Amino acid sequence: MIEARSITKRFGRTTAVDGISFCHERGAIALWGSNGAGKTTLIRCLLGILRCGGSARICGIDVRRRGRLARALVGYVPQELAFHDDARLGRAIAFFASLRRVSHEDAARALALVSLNGHETKRVRDLSGGMKQRLALAIAMLGDPPVIVLDEPTSNLDSEGRHEVVHTLRSLKQQGKTILFASHRPDEIISLADRVLVLERGRIVRDTTPIGLWPHERAVKTIRLHLVGTPEPEAARILLREGFAVHCNGSGLCVAVPRDRKASPISVLARHEIEVRDLEVLEEVDTSEASS
C-alpha cells in the first residue's frame, strides 16, 4: 500500500529526511520520534506535497509522476488544521468534496460519521478544536480512500477528543484501511499501531512493534518532566540513550515509563546533574482494546 524508497529531503544544508525506505501493506503504522526527527517531512514527501529524492508509491502508484491519482487514494489530516476561516462548515466540506470528486451524499455520510451533521452553517473559525479535528477527519474520509495519513492527529485535543479520534481511527482500521500516522504519545501508538518506525534525525533507527518498543505496554505511563535550566533536547538525548521513549515538544519532556517506575528517568537525569522541577503524570488512554 505504502512504499518508500530512499526518500531524501534537504532544506538548504539540513537533511530533514535521509534516505528512508520502508514498505507497509495493511494495518496501522506509526511514526515515532521527537520533534525534528523528520516525521512531518516524511509524510509530506509520501504525499507528494514536497519534491524529494527517492520515490514513493501509494497502492503501486508513483506519487511524483501521478501525484493526483495517488493522492486521490489518500485521506490526509494535517498537523495544524487550517481552513478558510470565513467559510461555513458545509461550504468547506463541499469544496473538498468537489476537489475529490465526491458526491454530496458521500460528503453527508462523512460528516455524519464524525457526528458533525447539523453544524453546516457554523463558521469554521467558530468551531472548537475537537470539532475542527473531526471536520478534518471527515474530509480525510471523503470518497472512502484506502489509505489515511495523519500528522499528530490528537495534538490539539483534550483527552475526550483524543479518545474519540483514536476510537474512530481504530474502527477505520477494522474496516481494512491502511493508516499511517505520526504521534508522540505512546498510549496512542500502543492502542492503534501494528508497527512503529522510530525516526531520529531523518533516519529510521528502529522498525518494530509497540510491544517491541514498550515491552510492558499495559504498564506504560506517560509522564511530562519540567526541567530546571538544562535544554530539553540534551536531556532527551540522554534519556533516549538509556532506552526511554522520549518526545520533547517545547513544553516539557514526555517520557514513557513503566507504571511502577515513574521516577526512573528522574534518577537517570540526576546522574547527569540535570534537575527536574516538576513531574506530571498524563492521563491514560484506555488501551484495553488495543489487542482487539
Add this chain to the structure above:
Amino acid sequence: MRRDLPIILLLAWLLAPSWAAGGPVQDLIDRARPGETVIVPAGHHREHLKIDKPITLDGHDAATIDGGGEGIVIEITAPDVTIRNLRITGSGSTVSGEPCAIRALAGPVVIEHNTIDDCLFGIDLRESPGAIVRDNTIIGKDLEEARRGDAIRLWWCHESTVERNRVRRARDLVFWYSEGLTIRENRVEDSRYGLHFMYSHHTVLSRNDLRRNAVGIYLMYSNDITLEHNTMIANRGASGYGIGLKDCDNIIVRDNAMLANRVGIYIDNSPSSVDATGLLEGNTIADNGTGILATPNTHDNVFTHNALIENEEQAAAHGRGTLHLNSFSRDGVGNFWSDYPAFDGDNDGIGDLPYEPRSLFHSLLSAEPNLRIFLHSPAQQAIEFTARVVPELRPEPVLVDPAPLVDPPAMPEGPRDGRRAPMLALGSALILVAGGLGGVLTHGQIRTPTYRRDAQ
C-alpha cells in the same frame, strides 16, 4: 516580357491615326462655330479633346470622355469655353507633364457639373482669369499622397470663383498668384491640403468644409485674406492643421470651427510684416490635440471671442516659447477656455482672474516632443501634480488672457448618435457577462449546503 506586347503595339499602331485625325467628339468640336453648344453624344468616348474656340461642351450627364490613361483629356486654348455635365476620366498618371482632366490656357472658362475621376490632376487653369469652377466632383487616382496631383489648380487666375466642388483623395486645391477669388462651400476630404494659397491675396474663403486632410486650409505668403464659417474636422495628417498660416499679413479668421484636428490653428510667423496684424475672432476650437500652436516669434495677433474647448493642449508655442507677443483680449473681452476654473464675482461674464495655463507636462513636451507618447497616462498626472505641489517647478504661462469668458459660446453639434439603445445594450451586455460569469463560477456555492436530511 509580356507575351501580348506585340498585340498591344499592333493596336496602338492601328489606333494612333484615329487620334491624330481626332475622334467623333473632336470632329463635332472642330465643326462647331464659336459660341455654339456642342452636345456630346451619350456614351463612352475614348478621346483626347482640344478646344481652341469659344464653345460650350455639354455632356447632359450621359457622356464620358476617357483619356485611356494617357496625357491631358481636355485641353482648352481659347477663352469663353464652358464644359459642363461631363464625366472625364483616365488621364495619364506620371507626374511629368502634369496630366489632367481639364487644362485651360486661356480665360475666362466655366467648368461646372462635371465628374472627374481617375485623373492625376483635376482642373488645371493657367492664366485663366475670371474662371468659374463649380459643382464639380473630383475623385483622385488611388495613389499614395506623394504621387497624387492637385484636384483644382489656379495659376494667375484673378477674380475667379471656385464653389460647391466636392473633392476626395487628391493632393491640394491650390491657388497661385491669384487675387480677388471667391472660394466657398467646397468640400475637400482625404486629401493633402484642403485649400492651399500661395502668394494669392485679397480673398474671402467661406463655408468650406475640410475633413480628414493633412491640413484643412493652408495659407502661405498670402495677405489680406478672410476665412469665415469654414469647418475643419479631423485633419490629422503629417502636419495636421485645421488652419495653417505661414508668413501671411492681415488675415481675419472669423467664426470657423476647428474640431478634432491635430492642431486647431497653426501660426508660423504671421503677420510677418511690420504694422500688419491678424485677427482670430469667434472661432470654435475644440477637441484638437493642440488648440493654438505658434512659432515663438509670432506677434500682433488678436484673439477674442474664441472658444477653446477640451483641446488636449489649449495653446502652445514651439520650442518652449510663449505667445506673449499676441493679445488674447480686445476691448476687455477675451476667450472661453474650457479648463478655466471660472470665478466671476461681479457677474459680468468675464472671469475675475486671468487665464494663465501652466502645464509642466506640456512645457516638457515643447522641449522634447517625443514625450507626447506618454500623454493620457498616470505619469502625466503625476508630473502635473508635482508642479502644483512644488511651485518652483511651475513653468511660465504660455499665454495670459486677462479677460476670459465664463460661459461657453454656442457649440456646433457634433455627429451625435441620439439613440440610446446601442449604448444601453452594451451596458446590459456587460452586466450579462458579469452575471453569466458569476453564475458559472458560483454554481452550487451560493447556498451553504446542508446535509440534515441525509443525516436522518
Add this chain to the structure above:
Amino acid sequence: MLCVARREFVDAIAGKWFLLCSLTFALLALAISFVSLSTAGSHAFAGFSKTTAGLLNLVMLVVPLMALTSGSASIAAERERGTLLYLLAQPISRVELLLGKYLGLSGALICSICVGFAISAIVLAWHAGSAGAGSYALLVANTIVLALAMLSTAFLVSVLARRASIASGISIFLWLTLVFLSDLGLMAGTILFKLRVQEVFALAIVNPMQAFKMGVIHAMNDSLDVLGPVGAYATHTLGNALPLILAGVLVIWIALPLLLASLCFARRSTL
C-alpha cells in the same frame, strides 16, 4: 480545477478589499461620465473623447492595483495560513491549483470591470446617446486584457514571495513602477539621452500600461498620431502590424508571468 476557480471567485467577491476596489472603480467611472457630460455640452468630434480619456486614466490606476493586490495574495496567503499544504494534499496538481485560482480571480476581476463599465454606460446612454459605443466596448475589452496581464504578474509574485506581506508589498511596488516610475524614468531618459523615436517607442511598449493605452487609442483613432512623433512613427512604420504588436505585448504579459509562475510553483522544493 474548476472547483478551485469557483471557490477563489466566491472568496474574492466576498472579500472586503476587492469589493472596495470594485465600488471605487464603479463610482469613479460614473463620476467621470457625469463630469465629462456636464462640461461644454455634447460635442463628440474626436473618436477619442474626454470621457474615454478620463476612463483610460482611471483604468490605468485602479485596475492594475486591483489585479496586482488580489493576485499577489492568492498563493502567498494560502501558504502562510497553512491551507496551501492542505490543498496540495488533495488530488490536484500544483499547476491545476494555480490555474484554478487564476481562473477564479480573473472571473471576479472581469465581473467587477464589467459592472463598473456597465453602470457608466447606462448613464452615458441616457445623457449622451450612443456615439462612441464601439469605442467604449473596445475600451472594456482592452481593460479586461490589461487586468488579466496584471493578475498574471501578480501570481508570479505570489508564487515567489515567502510571505503574504512581502507579496503584497512587492505588488504595490510593481504597481507604482508600472504606473508611474517606469514612465517617469523613461521620460527622464528621453530628455537626458535624447532617445530616438524608435527607441522611445520600443521602451515604452514594454510597459503593459502603455501598450494598453496605445492599443485603446489606436482602436479609436486608427492611428497613434495623437501621441506625437513617436506615435506617428509607430503608425507609419508598423502600419497594420501595430495593433497586433500592442496586443502581442499584452498577451506576452499574460502568458509569460503565468507560465513562469506555473513552472516555479511546480518545481518549488518547499511549499
